[in-house]
Amino acid sequence: MSDMYLSDYLKKDVANEPIRKGFGRGLLEAGKKDENIVAACADLTDSTQMSLFKNEFPERFVEIGVAEQNLVTVGSGLAAMGKIPFVSSYAAFSPGRNWEQIRTTICLNDQPVKIVGSHAGVSVGPDGATHQMLEDIALMRVLPNMIVVAPGDSVEAEKATLALAKDKRPAYLRLAREATPIITTDKTPFEIGKAYIYARGADVTIITTGTMTYQALMAADKLFKDGIDAEVIHCPTIKPLDTKTILESVKKTGCVVTAEEAQINGGLGGAIAELLAEELPAPLRRIGMKDRFGESGKPEELLKHFGLTYHNIMLAAHEVVDKK
Protein backbone atom coordinates (compact mmCIF):
# COMPACT_ATOMS: atom_id res chain seq x y z
CA MET A 1 0.00 0.00 0.00
CA SER A 2 1.45 3.29 -1.09
CA ASP A 3 0.12 5.24 1.90
CA MET A 4 2.13 3.02 4.25
CA TYR A 5 5.41 3.51 2.34
CA LEU A 6 6.49 -0.10 2.93
CA SER A 7 9.74 -1.57 1.61
CA ASP A 8 9.89 -4.06 -1.27
CA TYR A 9 9.48 -6.78 1.32
CA LEU A 10 8.61 -9.49 -1.20
CA LYS A 11 12.00 -9.24 -2.84
CA LYS A 12 14.25 -12.22 -2.16
CA ASP A 13 17.10 -10.00 -0.98
CA VAL A 14 15.00 -7.97 1.47
CA ALA A 15 17.26 -6.40 4.10
CA ASN A 16 17.28 -8.03 7.53
CA GLU A 17 18.17 -6.54 10.91
CA PRO A 18 17.43 -7.47 14.52
CA ILE A 19 14.54 -5.38 15.89
CA ARG A 20 16.59 -4.55 19.00
CA LYS A 21 19.08 -2.63 16.82
CA GLY A 22 16.39 -0.10 16.05
CA PHE A 23 15.78 0.33 19.76
CA GLY A 24 19.48 1.04 20.33
CA ARG A 25 19.49 3.77 17.68
CA GLY A 26 16.18 5.19 18.90
CA LEU A 27 17.35 5.42 22.49
CA LEU A 28 20.55 7.20 21.48
CA GLU A 29 18.55 9.65 19.39
CA ALA A 30 16.02 10.20 22.19
CA GLY A 31 18.91 10.80 24.60
CA LYS A 32 20.31 13.52 22.35
CA LYS A 33 16.94 15.24 22.17
CA ASP A 34 16.08 15.14 25.87
CA GLU A 35 18.54 15.17 28.74
CA ASN A 36 15.93 13.60 31.02
CA ILE A 37 16.19 10.33 29.11
CA VAL A 38 18.21 7.91 31.28
CA ALA A 39 18.90 4.21 31.02
CA ALA A 40 19.59 1.22 33.26
CA CYS A 41 20.44 -2.34 32.38
CA ALA A 42 20.76 -5.68 34.16
CA ASP A 43 24.11 -6.94 32.82
CA LEU A 44 23.00 -7.21 29.17
CA THR A 45 23.98 -3.81 27.85
CA ASP A 46 25.34 -4.99 24.49
CA SER A 47 22.66 -7.64 23.90
CA THR A 48 19.82 -5.18 24.44
CA GLN A 49 21.69 -2.56 22.36
CA MET A 50 21.69 -0.12 25.26
CA SER A 51 25.46 0.21 24.83
CA LEU A 52 25.02 2.93 22.18
CA PHE A 53 23.35 5.14 24.77
CA LYS A 54 25.77 4.11 27.52
CA ASN A 55 28.81 5.03 25.44
CA GLU A 56 27.40 8.47 24.56
CA PHE A 57 25.93 9.31 27.96
CA PRO A 58 27.81 7.31 30.63
CA GLU A 59 26.66 9.69 33.39
CA ARG A 60 23.02 8.98 32.50
CA PHE A 61 23.42 5.19 32.50
CA VAL A 62 23.20 2.89 35.52
CA GLU A 63 24.56 -0.67 35.52
CA ILE A 64 22.29 -2.58 37.89
CA GLY A 65 23.89 -6.02 37.66
CA VAL A 66 21.85 -9.21 37.41
CA ALA A 67 19.01 -7.88 39.56
CA GLU A 68 15.80 -7.38 37.61
CA GLN A 69 13.62 -6.55 40.62
CA ASN A 70 15.99 -3.72 41.43
CA LEU A 71 16.16 -2.72 37.75
CA VAL A 72 12.52 -1.71 37.43
CA THR A 73 12.21 -0.35 40.97
CA VAL A 74 15.26 1.89 40.53
CA GLY A 75 13.50 2.94 37.32
CA SER A 76 10.48 3.94 39.38
CA GLY A 77 12.70 6.11 41.58
CA LEU A 78 14.41 7.76 38.61
CA ALA A 79 11.01 8.53 37.06
CA ALA A 80 9.75 10.01 40.33
CA MET A 81 12.46 12.67 39.99
CA GLY A 82 11.40 13.67 36.48
CA LYS A 83 13.55 11.30 34.44
CA ILE A 84 12.25 9.13 31.59
CA PRO A 85 14.04 5.84 32.33
CA PHE A 86 14.46 3.02 29.82
CA VAL A 87 15.30 -0.18 31.70
CA SER A 88 16.36 -3.22 29.73
CA SER A 89 17.02 -6.91 30.09
CA TYR A 90 15.84 -10.08 28.38
CA ALA A 91 12.06 -10.31 28.38
CA ALA A 92 12.26 -13.64 30.22
CA PHE A 93 13.76 -11.81 33.22
CA SER A 94 12.12 -8.40 32.88
CA PRO A 95 9.10 -8.43 32.94
CA GLY A 96 9.41 -12.17 33.61
CA ARG A 97 10.76 -11.96 37.15
CA ASN A 98 9.67 -8.56 38.42
CA TRP A 99 5.97 -8.33 37.66
CA GLU A 100 4.90 -7.24 41.15
CA GLN A 101 7.46 -4.45 41.29
CA ILE A 102 6.20 -3.27 37.90
CA ARG A 103 2.61 -3.44 39.11
CA THR A 104 3.12 -1.56 42.37
CA THR A 105 5.96 0.88 41.78
CA ILE A 106 5.38 1.67 38.10
CA CYS A 107 1.73 1.08 37.15
CA LEU A 108 -0.16 1.80 40.37
CA ASN A 109 2.44 4.45 41.23
CA ASP A 110 1.96 5.80 37.67
CA GLN A 111 5.60 6.47 36.77
CA PRO A 112 6.72 6.69 33.12
CA VAL A 113 9.23 3.85 33.20
CA LYS A 114 9.89 2.16 29.83
CA ILE A 115 10.50 -1.55 30.33
CA VAL A 116 12.42 -2.97 27.41
CA GLY A 117 12.29 -6.76 27.07
CA SER A 118 14.65 -8.08 24.45
CA HIS A 119 15.00 -11.60 23.05
CA ALA A 120 11.26 -12.31 23.20
CA GLY A 121 9.72 -15.24 21.33
CA VAL A 122 10.91 -18.71 20.31
CA SER A 123 13.25 -17.25 17.69
CA VAL A 124 15.82 -16.78 20.46
CA GLY A 125 16.61 -20.32 19.36
CA PRO A 126 19.23 -22.60 20.94
CA ASP A 127 19.03 -21.03 24.44
CA GLY A 128 15.81 -22.98 24.87
CA ALA A 129 12.52 -22.58 26.70
CA THR A 130 13.89 -20.77 29.76
CA HIS A 131 14.98 -17.84 27.60
CA GLN A 132 12.15 -17.87 25.05
CA MET A 133 9.74 -15.39 26.62
CA LEU A 134 6.21 -15.98 25.42
CA GLU A 135 4.06 -14.79 28.31
CA ASP A 136 5.25 -11.18 28.44
CA ILE A 137 2.44 -9.68 26.37
CA ALA A 138 -0.16 -11.29 28.64
CA LEU A 139 1.71 -10.22 31.79
CA MET A 140 1.96 -6.60 30.73
CA ARG A 141 -1.37 -6.27 28.95
CA VAL A 142 -3.34 -7.05 32.09
CA LEU A 143 -1.82 -4.14 34.05
CA PRO A 144 -3.82 -0.90 34.29
CA ASN A 145 -1.91 2.18 32.97
CA MET A 146 0.54 0.02 30.98
CA ILE A 147 1.16 0.47 27.26
CA VAL A 148 2.36 -2.58 25.31
CA VAL A 149 4.29 -2.18 22.04
CA ALA A 150 5.84 -4.90 19.85
CA PRO A 151 7.44 -3.35 16.74
CA GLY A 152 7.50 -5.33 13.50
CA ASP A 153 11.02 -4.43 12.39
CA SER A 154 14.05 -2.41 13.41
CA VAL A 155 12.92 0.74 11.59
CA GLU A 156 9.65 0.73 13.46
CA ALA A 157 11.43 -0.08 16.74
CA GLU A 158 13.43 3.13 16.37
CA LYS A 159 10.24 5.15 15.84
CA ALA A 160 8.50 3.38 18.73
CA THR A 161 11.41 4.15 21.06
CA LEU A 162 11.32 7.84 20.13
CA ALA A 163 7.55 7.92 20.63
CA LEU A 164 7.76 6.22 24.02
CA ALA A 165 10.49 8.65 25.08
CA LYS A 166 8.02 11.51 24.65
CA ASP A 167 5.12 9.67 26.30
CA LYS A 168 4.39 10.17 30.00
CA ARG A 169 2.90 6.72 30.65
CA PRO A 170 4.44 3.40 31.79
CA ALA A 171 5.23 1.19 28.82
CA TYR A 172 6.55 -2.21 27.79
CA LEU A 173 8.59 -2.45 24.59
CA ARG A 174 8.97 -6.00 23.25
CA LEU A 175 12.04 -6.75 21.13
CA ALA A 176 13.37 -9.82 19.32
CA ARG A 177 16.90 -11.13 18.97
CA GLU A 178 17.12 -12.52 15.43
CA ALA A 179 17.49 -10.55 12.22
CA THR A 180 13.99 -9.73 10.94
CA PRO A 181 13.10 -8.54 7.41
CA ILE A 182 12.74 -4.77 7.22
CA ILE A 183 9.22 -4.18 5.92
CA THR A 184 8.81 -0.49 6.72
CA THR A 185 10.69 2.64 5.70
CA ASP A 186 11.44 5.97 7.33
CA LYS A 187 8.16 7.26 5.90
CA THR A 188 5.93 4.49 7.28
CA PRO A 189 3.67 5.96 9.96
CA PHE A 190 3.92 4.96 13.63
CA GLU A 191 1.91 6.26 16.51
CA ILE A 192 1.34 4.66 19.92
CA GLY A 193 -2.16 3.16 19.95
CA LYS A 194 -2.54 2.91 16.18
CA ALA A 195 -2.87 -0.22 14.04
CA TYR A 196 -2.02 0.07 10.37
CA ILE A 197 -3.42 -1.63 7.28
CA TYR A 198 -0.30 -2.85 5.49
CA ALA A 199 -2.23 -4.73 2.78
CA ARG A 200 -5.81 -4.07 1.79
CA GLY A 201 -8.21 -6.93 1.13
CA ALA A 202 -11.86 -7.91 1.46
CA ASP A 203 -11.97 -11.62 2.31
CA VAL A 204 -10.13 -12.06 5.62
CA THR A 205 -8.48 -9.82 8.22
CA ILE A 206 -5.05 -10.95 9.39
CA ILE A 207 -3.98 -9.09 12.54
CA THR A 208 -0.35 -9.41 13.59
CA THR A 209 2.25 -7.95 15.88
CA GLY A 210 6.04 -8.01 16.15
CA THR A 211 7.98 -10.45 14.00
CA MET A 212 4.85 -12.10 12.57
CA THR A 213 3.80 -9.14 10.43
CA TYR A 214 6.34 -10.07 7.75
CA GLN A 215 5.00 -13.62 7.74
CA ALA A 216 1.45 -12.27 7.34
CA LEU A 217 2.45 -10.13 4.38
CA MET A 218 4.04 -13.18 2.73
CA ALA A 219 0.87 -15.16 3.45
CA ALA A 220 -1.33 -12.44 1.94
CA ASP A 221 0.74 -12.47 -1.25
CA LYS A 222 0.35 -16.22 -1.61
CA LEU A 223 -3.32 -16.24 -0.57
CA PHE A 224 -4.06 -13.85 -3.44
CA LYS A 225 -2.89 -16.58 -5.80
CA ASP A 226 -5.37 -18.91 -4.06
CA GLY A 227 -8.16 -16.45 -4.76
CA ILE A 228 -8.30 -15.00 -1.21
CA ASP A 229 -7.93 -11.26 -0.86
CA ALA A 230 -6.45 -10.77 2.61
CA GLU A 231 -6.24 -7.56 4.60
CA VAL A 232 -3.15 -7.40 6.83
CA ILE A 233 -3.35 -5.18 9.89
CA HIS A 234 -0.06 -4.58 11.65
CA CYS A 235 -0.82 -3.97 15.30
CA PRO A 236 2.40 -2.81 17.01
CA THR A 237 0.47 -1.41 19.98
CA ILE A 238 -1.30 -4.28 21.69
CA LYS A 239 -2.51 -2.00 24.45
CA PRO A 240 -4.33 0.30 24.02
CA LEU A 241 -5.79 -1.65 21.12
CA ASP A 242 -6.86 0.26 17.99
CA THR A 243 -10.35 -1.20 18.08
CA LYS A 244 -11.68 1.17 15.43
CA THR A 245 -9.30 0.04 12.68
CA ILE A 246 -9.77 -3.61 13.62
CA LEU A 247 -13.57 -3.60 13.84
CA GLU A 248 -13.95 -1.65 10.58
CA SER A 249 -11.85 -4.24 8.81
CA VAL A 250 -13.69 -7.22 10.31
CA LYS A 251 -17.06 -5.67 9.39
CA LYS A 252 -15.84 -5.76 5.81
CA THR A 253 -14.15 -9.20 5.77
CA GLY A 254 -16.22 -11.16 8.27
CA CYS A 255 -13.40 -13.41 9.51
CA VAL A 256 -10.08 -13.09 11.32
CA VAL A 257 -6.65 -14.66 11.79
CA THR A 258 -4.24 -13.37 14.44
CA ALA A 259 -0.53 -14.12 14.55
CA GLU A 260 2.14 -13.48 17.16
CA GLU A 261 5.33 -15.05 18.52
CA ALA A 262 3.81 -15.33 22.00
CA GLN A 263 1.20 -17.24 23.95
CA ILE A 264 -2.17 -16.72 22.30
CA ASN A 265 -3.72 -16.92 25.79
CA GLY A 266 -3.61 -13.34 26.99
CA GLY A 267 -1.56 -12.23 24.00
CA LEU A 268 -2.66 -10.37 20.86
CA GLY A 269 -4.86 -13.36 20.03
CA GLY A 270 -6.48 -13.10 23.44
CA ALA A 271 -7.02 -9.37 23.05
CA ILE A 272 -8.66 -9.78 19.63
CA ALA A 273 -10.82 -12.68 20.83
CA GLU A 274 -12.08 -10.53 23.72
CA LEU A 275 -12.84 -7.63 21.39
CA LEU A 276 -14.65 -9.71 18.78
CA ALA A 277 -16.63 -11.74 21.31
CA GLU A 278 -18.09 -8.55 22.74
CA GLU A 279 -18.40 -6.36 19.66
CA LEU A 280 -18.44 -8.40 16.49
CA PRO A 281 -18.40 -12.21 16.73
CA ALA A 282 -16.64 -13.67 13.69
CA PRO A 283 -14.79 -16.87 12.75
CA LEU A 284 -11.31 -16.61 14.34
CA ARG A 285 -8.11 -18.62 14.28
CA ARG A 286 -5.12 -17.63 16.38
CA ILE A 287 -1.53 -18.38 15.35
CA GLY A 288 0.95 -18.33 18.20
CA MET A 289 2.14 -20.50 21.06
CA LYS A 290 -0.70 -22.63 22.28
CA ASP A 291 -0.29 -23.18 26.01
CA ARG A 292 3.13 -24.78 25.79
CA PHE A 293 6.80 -23.86 26.20
CA GLY A 294 9.45 -23.66 23.51
CA GLU A 295 12.67 -25.69 23.24
CA SER A 296 16.19 -25.48 21.84
CA GLY A 297 16.72 -25.39 18.10
CA LYS A 298 17.56 -23.10 15.21
CA PRO A 299 15.16 -20.15 14.95
CA GLU A 300 13.75 -21.20 11.54
CA GLU A 301 13.33 -24.78 12.74
CA LEU A 302 11.47 -23.64 15.82
CA LEU A 303 9.14 -21.30 13.95
CA LYS A 304 8.21 -24.19 11.67
CA HIS A 305 7.96 -26.66 14.54
CA PHE A 306 5.57 -24.48 16.51
CA GLY A 307 3.51 -23.42 13.50
CA LEU A 308 4.59 -19.80 13.37
CA THR A 309 5.14 -19.29 9.61
CA TYR A 310 3.30 -17.73 6.67
CA HIS A 311 2.22 -21.23 5.74
CA ASN A 312 0.32 -21.64 9.02
CA ILE A 313 -1.29 -18.22 8.55
CA MET A 314 -2.43 -19.29 5.06
CA LEU A 315 -4.02 -22.50 6.34
CA ALA A 316 -5.80 -20.58 9.09
CA ALA A 317 -7.05 -17.99 6.58
CA HIS A 318 -8.54 -20.72 4.38
CA GLU A 319 -10.18 -22.22 7.43
CA VAL A 320 -11.90 -19.03 8.61
CA VAL A 321 -12.94 -18.03 5.10
CA ASP A 322 -14.61 -21.44 4.72
CA LYS A 323 -16.46 -20.92 8.00
CA LYS A 324 -18.04 -17.62 6.97
Added chain:
Amino acid sequence: MADTYSIPELEMKANVVRQDIIRMLEHAGSGHSAGPLGLADIFTALYFDILKHDPKNPDWEERDILLLSNGHTVPVRYAAMAEAGYFDRKELMTLRQLGSRLQGHPERTKLPGMENTSGPLGCGLSQACGMALAMRMNKQLHRWVYVVMGDGELNEGNIWEAAMLAGKERLNNIIGIIDRNNIQIDGPTEDVMPLEDLRGKWESFGWHVIDIDGNDIEAVIDACAMGRAIVEKPVMIIAHTIPGKGVDFMEYDFHWHGAPPNKEQAKIALKELRTLQGKIRSEHE
Protein backbone atom coordinates in the same frame (compact mmCIF):
# COMPACT_ATOMS: atom_id res chain seq x y z
CA MET B 1 10.10 24.88 57.55
CA ALA B 2 10.56 28.00 59.66
CA ASP B 3 9.35 26.47 62.91
CA THR B 4 11.75 24.72 65.21
CA TYR B 5 10.65 22.70 68.17
CA SER B 6 12.32 21.73 71.41
CA ILE B 7 12.67 18.05 72.25
CA PRO B 8 9.85 18.19 74.85
CA GLU B 9 7.61 19.86 72.27
CA LEU B 10 8.42 17.13 69.77
CA GLU B 11 7.66 14.47 72.36
CA MET B 12 4.26 16.03 72.90
CA LYS B 13 3.69 16.02 69.14
CA ALA B 14 4.60 12.33 68.98
CA ASN B 15 2.01 11.73 71.65
CA VAL B 16 -0.65 13.51 69.59
CA VAL B 17 0.40 11.41 66.58
CA ARG B 18 -0.04 8.24 68.68
CA GLN B 19 -3.49 9.28 69.83
CA ASP B 20 -4.49 9.97 66.22
CA ILE B 21 -3.20 6.54 65.20
CA ILE B 22 -5.40 4.87 67.82
CA ARG B 23 -8.45 6.92 66.81
CA MET B 24 -7.92 6.25 63.09
CA LEU B 25 -7.45 2.51 63.52
CA GLU B 26 -10.36 2.11 65.88
CA HIS B 27 -12.59 4.04 63.49
CA ALA B 28 -11.36 2.13 60.42
CA GLY B 29 -11.87 -1.23 62.14
CA SER B 30 -8.82 -2.72 60.42
CA GLY B 31 -5.13 -1.93 60.00
CA HIS B 32 -1.82 -2.27 61.79
CA SER B 33 -1.25 -0.96 65.31
CA ALA B 34 2.19 -1.97 66.56
CA GLY B 35 4.38 -0.59 63.77
CA PRO B 36 2.81 2.87 63.52
CA LEU B 37 2.95 3.38 67.31
CA GLY B 38 6.58 2.27 67.40
CA LEU B 39 7.43 4.66 64.56
CA ALA B 40 5.67 7.72 65.99
CA ASP B 41 8.87 9.24 67.36
CA ILE B 42 10.76 8.73 64.10
CA PHE B 43 8.02 10.28 61.95
CA THR B 44 7.61 13.18 64.36
CA ALA B 45 11.35 13.80 64.23
CA LEU B 46 11.30 13.60 60.42
CA TYR B 47 8.34 15.89 59.77
CA PHE B 48 9.05 18.44 62.52
CA ASP B 49 12.82 18.64 62.54
CA ILE B 50 14.79 16.62 60.00
CA LEU B 51 13.05 16.99 56.63
CA LYS B 52 13.34 20.00 54.39
CA HIS B 53 9.74 20.21 53.20
CA ASP B 54 6.73 22.50 52.81
CA PRO B 55 3.25 21.14 53.61
CA LYS B 56 1.71 23.96 51.55
CA ASN B 57 3.87 23.12 48.54
CA PRO B 58 4.31 19.32 48.61
CA ASP B 59 6.05 19.25 45.21
CA TRP B 60 8.63 21.89 46.17
CA GLU B 61 11.61 21.07 43.97
CA GLU B 62 14.24 21.37 46.68
CA ARG B 63 12.44 19.24 49.25
CA ASP B 64 13.96 16.18 50.84
CA ILE B 65 12.23 12.94 49.90
CA LEU B 66 10.71 10.64 52.50
CA LEU B 67 9.86 7.15 51.28
CA LEU B 68 7.85 4.71 53.33
CA SER B 69 8.80 1.21 52.23
CA ASN B 70 6.73 -0.83 54.68
CA GLY B 71 3.45 0.70 53.59
CA HIS B 72 1.34 -1.04 56.22
CA THR B 73 2.64 1.42 58.84
CA VAL B 74 1.20 4.37 56.89
CA PRO B 75 -1.22 5.51 59.63
CA VAL B 76 1.77 7.06 61.42
CA ARG B 77 2.67 8.99 58.28
CA TYR B 78 -0.92 10.16 57.75
CA ALA B 79 -1.11 11.32 61.37
CA ALA B 80 2.23 13.15 61.16
CA MET B 81 1.31 14.73 57.81
CA ALA B 82 -1.99 15.98 59.21
CA GLU B 83 -0.21 17.37 62.26
CA ALA B 84 2.29 19.09 59.94
CA GLY B 85 -0.52 20.70 57.94
CA TYR B 86 -0.61 18.66 54.72
CA PHE B 87 -4.35 18.19 55.24
CA ASP B 88 -7.04 18.66 57.84
CA ARG B 89 -6.90 16.26 60.79
CA LYS B 90 -10.59 15.46 60.30
CA GLU B 91 -9.65 13.60 57.14
CA LEU B 92 -7.76 11.04 59.26
CA MET B 93 -11.09 9.46 60.11
CA THR B 94 -11.61 8.52 56.43
CA LEU B 95 -8.74 5.99 56.62
CA ARG B 96 -9.48 2.86 54.59
CA GLN B 97 -12.91 4.11 53.44
CA LEU B 98 -14.21 4.13 49.89
CA GLY B 99 -13.17 7.32 48.12
CA SER B 100 -10.62 8.34 50.76
CA ARG B 101 -7.21 9.74 49.89
CA LEU B 102 -5.94 7.77 52.88
CA GLN B 103 -5.77 4.30 51.40
CA GLY B 104 -5.08 1.25 53.55
CA HIS B 105 -1.62 1.24 52.01
CA PRO B 106 -0.22 4.54 50.71
CA GLU B 107 -0.76 5.65 47.13
CA ARG B 108 1.27 8.47 45.67
CA THR B 109 -1.31 9.42 43.08
CA LYS B 110 -4.03 9.91 45.71
CA LEU B 111 -2.37 12.18 48.27
CA PRO B 112 -0.03 15.16 47.66
CA GLY B 113 3.11 14.74 49.74
CA MET B 114 2.99 10.95 49.58
CA GLU B 115 6.17 10.20 47.65
CA ASN B 116 5.62 6.54 46.80
CA THR B 117 3.03 3.81 46.55
CA SER B 118 3.95 0.89 48.80
CA GLY B 119 2.59 -2.14 50.59
CA PRO B 120 4.19 -5.10 48.85
CA LEU B 121 7.47 -5.11 50.74
CA GLY B 122 11.05 -4.56 49.74
CA CYS B 123 10.75 -1.81 47.11
CA GLY B 124 11.45 1.44 48.95
CA LEU B 125 15.23 1.20 49.04
CA SER B 126 15.41 0.57 45.28
CA GLN B 127 13.23 3.60 44.64
CA ALA B 128 15.49 5.58 46.97
CA CYS B 129 18.46 4.47 44.85
CA GLY B 130 16.73 5.69 41.68
CA MET B 131 15.92 9.03 43.29
CA ALA B 132 19.41 9.44 44.73
CA LEU B 133 20.92 8.68 41.33
CA ALA B 134 18.63 11.24 39.68
CA MET B 135 19.65 13.86 42.27
CA ARG B 136 23.27 13.10 41.55
CA MET B 137 22.70 13.42 37.79
CA ASN B 138 20.96 16.76 38.47
CA LYS B 139 23.88 17.86 40.68
CA GLN B 140 21.55 18.50 43.61
CA LEU B 141 23.99 18.18 46.46
CA HIS B 142 21.84 19.40 49.31
CA ARG B 143 18.89 17.07 49.04
CA TRP B 144 18.50 13.76 50.82
CA VAL B 145 16.33 10.70 50.38
CA TYR B 146 15.13 9.23 53.66
CA VAL B 147 13.62 5.77 53.46
CA VAL B 148 11.86 4.07 56.35
CA MET B 149 11.83 0.26 56.22
CA GLY B 150 10.53 -2.46 58.47
CA ASP B 151 12.82 -5.17 59.82
CA GLY B 152 10.55 -8.01 58.66
CA GLU B 153 10.71 -6.69 55.11
CA LEU B 154 14.46 -7.23 55.08
CA ASN B 155 13.54 -10.86 54.26
CA GLU B 156 12.86 -9.59 50.71
CA GLY B 157 15.66 -10.19 48.19
CA ASN B 158 14.87 -6.90 46.48
CA ILE B 159 16.23 -5.06 49.55
CA TRP B 160 19.65 -6.63 49.16
CA GLU B 161 19.76 -5.92 45.44
CA ALA B 162 19.26 -2.27 46.36
CA ALA B 163 21.78 -2.51 49.20
CA MET B 164 24.41 -3.70 46.71
CA LEU B 165 23.66 -0.92 44.24
CA ALA B 166 23.75 1.87 46.85
CA GLY B 167 27.04 0.50 48.17
CA LYS B 168 28.53 0.26 44.70
CA GLU B 169 27.40 3.77 43.72
CA ARG B 170 28.28 5.22 47.15
CA LEU B 171 24.89 6.91 47.34
CA ASN B 172 25.67 9.10 50.33
CA ASN B 173 22.44 11.05 49.76
CA ILE B 174 20.42 8.09 51.06
CA ILE B 175 19.66 7.78 54.75
CA GLY B 176 17.85 4.55 55.50
CA ILE B 177 16.00 3.96 58.75
CA ILE B 178 15.17 0.39 59.75
CA ASP B 179 12.35 0.05 62.27
CA ARG B 180 14.03 -2.69 64.28
CA ASN B 181 11.09 -3.76 66.44
CA ASN B 182 11.86 -7.49 66.20
CA ILE B 183 8.35 -8.58 65.22
CA GLN B 184 6.66 -9.63 62.01
CA ILE B 185 3.32 -11.29 61.29
CA ASP B 186 4.30 -14.87 62.12
CA GLY B 187 6.26 -13.98 65.26
CA PRO B 188 9.64 -12.67 66.42
CA THR B 189 11.93 -11.84 63.48
CA GLU B 190 14.71 -14.05 64.79
CA ASP B 191 12.33 -17.05 64.77
CA VAL B 192 10.69 -16.35 61.41
CA MET B 193 13.92 -15.54 59.53
CA PRO B 194 16.91 -14.37 61.56
CA LEU B 195 18.32 -10.98 60.52
CA GLU B 196 21.32 -10.85 62.84
CA ASP B 197 24.12 -9.91 62.46
CA LEU B 198 22.10 -7.03 60.97
CA ARG B 199 24.73 -4.37 61.49
CA GLY B 200 27.40 -6.59 59.99
CA LYS B 201 25.22 -7.32 56.96
CA TRP B 202 24.81 -3.65 56.07
CA GLU B 203 28.44 -2.85 56.78
CA SER B 204 29.57 -5.65 54.51
CA PHE B 205 27.38 -4.19 51.74
CA GLY B 206 29.26 -0.89 52.00
CA TRP B 207 27.01 1.09 54.32
CA HIS B 208 27.80 3.23 57.35
CA VAL B 209 25.59 1.91 60.14
CA ILE B 210 24.31 3.80 63.19
CA ASP B 211 22.41 1.98 65.96
CA ILE B 212 20.02 4.12 68.00
CA ASP B 213 17.06 4.01 70.37
CA GLY B 214 14.33 4.69 67.81
CA ASN B 215 11.91 5.91 70.44
CA ASP B 216 14.32 8.66 71.48
CA ILE B 217 13.50 11.66 69.28
CA GLU B 218 16.78 13.40 70.02
CA ALA B 219 18.70 10.28 69.02
CA VAL B 220 16.78 10.11 65.72
CA ILE B 221 17.59 13.75 64.95
CA ASP B 222 21.25 13.33 65.89
CA ALA B 223 21.66 10.16 63.83
CA CYS B 224 20.18 11.81 60.74
CA ALA B 225 22.47 14.82 61.25
CA MET B 226 25.43 12.47 61.41
CA GLY B 227 24.08 10.63 58.38
CA ARG B 228 24.12 13.81 56.35
CA ALA B 229 27.72 14.38 57.38
CA ILE B 230 28.89 10.97 56.11
CA VAL B 231 29.98 11.65 52.54
CA GLU B 232 31.69 8.46 51.47
CA LYS B 233 28.86 5.93 51.95
CA PRO B 234 25.12 5.51 52.19
CA VAL B 235 23.91 5.49 55.79
CA MET B 236 21.66 2.97 57.49
CA ILE B 237 20.19 3.85 60.88
CA ILE B 238 19.07 0.77 62.78
CA ALA B 239 16.38 2.29 64.98
CA HIS B 240 15.59 -0.07 67.83
CA THR B 241 11.94 0.55 68.67
CA ILE B 242 9.30 -0.98 70.88
CA PRO B 243 6.34 -2.21 68.84
CA GLY B 244 3.12 -0.70 70.15
CA LYS B 245 5.15 1.93 72.05
CA GLY B 246 3.06 4.04 74.40
CA VAL B 247 0.20 1.58 74.89
CA ASP B 248 0.95 -0.94 77.64
CA PHE B 249 -1.07 -3.88 76.37
CA MET B 250 0.30 -3.56 72.84
CA GLU B 251 4.00 -3.16 73.60
CA TYR B 252 6.24 -6.04 72.49
CA ASP B 253 3.26 -8.19 71.41
CA PHE B 254 3.46 -9.38 67.80
CA HIS B 255 -0.28 -10.10 67.78
CA TRP B 256 -0.79 -6.34 67.45
CA HIS B 257 1.22 -6.22 64.22
CA GLY B 258 -1.82 -6.46 62.00
CA ALA B 259 -4.77 -5.72 64.29
CA PRO B 260 -6.63 -2.50 65.25
CA PRO B 261 -7.94 -1.74 68.75
CA ASN B 262 -11.67 -2.17 69.35
CA LYS B 263 -13.68 0.59 71.00
CA GLU B 264 -12.92 -0.45 74.56
CA GLN B 265 -9.22 -1.05 73.86
CA ALA B 266 -8.97 2.32 72.11
CA LYS B 267 -10.47 4.02 75.15
CA ILE B 268 -7.85 2.46 77.43
CA ALA B 269 -5.06 3.26 74.99
CA LEU B 270 -6.08 6.90 74.64
CA LYS B 271 -6.34 7.30 78.40
CA GLU B 272 -2.85 5.89 78.78
CA LEU B 273 -1.47 8.22 76.15
CA ARG B 274 -3.14 11.27 77.64
CA THR B 275 -1.58 10.51 81.02
CA LEU B 276 1.84 9.38 79.92
CA GLN B 277 3.29 8.93 83.40
CA GLY B 278 6.86 8.76 82.28
CA LYS B 279 6.47 6.22 79.46
CA ILE B 280 8.09 8.62 77.04
CA ARG B 281 11.11 10.51 78.28
CA SER B 282 10.35 14.19 78.54
CA GLU B 283 11.91 17.09 80.34
CA HIS B 284 8.37 18.19 81.13
CA GLU B 285 8.00 15.53 83.71
